[in-house]
Amino acid sequence: MTRPPLIEFQKVSKIYGNGEAAIRALDHVDLSINTHEFVAIMGPSGSGKSTAMNILGCLDVPTSGDYLFQGISTRGFDRSQLTMLRRHMLGFVFQGFNLLSRTSAVENVELPLIYRGMQAGERHRRAKEALGLVGLSGREHHKTQELSGGQQQRVAIARAIVTQPSLLLADEPTGNLDTKTSIEIMDLMTRLNREEGITIVMVTHEPDIAAYAERLLRFVDGKLEVGPADEARAEHVL
Numbered sequence: 001m002t003r004p005p006l007i008e009f010q011k012v013s014k015i016y017g018n019g020e021a022a023i024r025a026l027d028h029v030d031l032s033i034n035t036h037e038f039v040a041i042m043g044p045s046g047s048g049k050s051t052a053m054n055i056l057g058c059l060d061v062p063t064s065g066d067y068l069f070q071g072i073s074t075r076g077f078d079r080s081q082l083t084m085l086r087r088h089m090l091g092f093v094f095q096g097f098n099l100l101s102r103t104s105a106v107e108n109v110e111l112p113l114i115y116r117g118m119q120a121g122e123r124h125r126r127a128k129e130a131l132g133l134v135g136l137s138g139r140e141h142h143k144t145q146e147l148s149g150g151q152q153q154r155v156a157i158a159r160a161i162v163t164q165p166s167l168l169l170a171d172e173p174t175g176n177l178d179t180k181t182s183i184e185i186m187d188l189m190t191r192l193n194r195e196e197g198i199t200i201v202m203v204t205h206e207p208d209i210a211a212y213a214e215r216l217l218r219f220v221d222g223k224l225e226v227g228p229a230d231e232a233r234a235e236h237v238l
């Protein structure tokens with residue numbers, strides 16, 4: 001049997017407000033993303049890309065249509081079920097890192113495992129392993145303020161993958177980084193996708209960052225335009 005897409009929108013619409021003040025952020029969007037894909041999402045401000053990411057991350061729900069995860073409809077999921085899906089199947093990376101400033105790298109990475117109720121010894125082992133995957137072995141006990149911006153984003157990525165999620169959602173992951181560090185972070189994310197098999201969906205406004213992805217989804221006025229990633233991607237992966 002053919003496996004279903006990892007994630008799928010079926011005629012998803014999202015409307016904010018009522019009557020003449022209503023805003024249609026998404027307009028009957030269909031999309032599907034398979035396991036192990038690396039997909040970039042682009043679009044101008046107000047295009048619907050952030051709304052789409054919020055629904056993919058179970059932070060919001062469609063007004064109409066359906067969001068399927070591993071072939072299972074999330075329509076009708078209550079808040080507790082959405083929280084469990086986020087906690088066990090999703091990882092998040094943000095532009096602003098969102099690390100706890102007075103705790104060490106390993107303690108930041110352990111946080112999602114604490115929410116799962118994992119024992120301290122196993123938590124620590126998994127967190128150190130995740131930090132190793134992002135190239136921070138030996139810096140486990142450095143505090144956030146002792147790390148560079150690129151290292152902080154690596155900690156954030158380690159925290160996102162420590163739960164071994166099926167899907168990694170990255171929202172402008174290089175937005176606060178300089179060009180050299182952005183390239184390092186994107187090389188890391190490409191390696192995690194290719195070598196660790198992590199499915200990645202990334203929002204960015206930078207074409208050179210989107211070029212790292214295998215496929216580009218472009219939102220315009222709440223609708224989806226689909227095309228290949230920019231040919232410039234070859235310059236980053238050869």
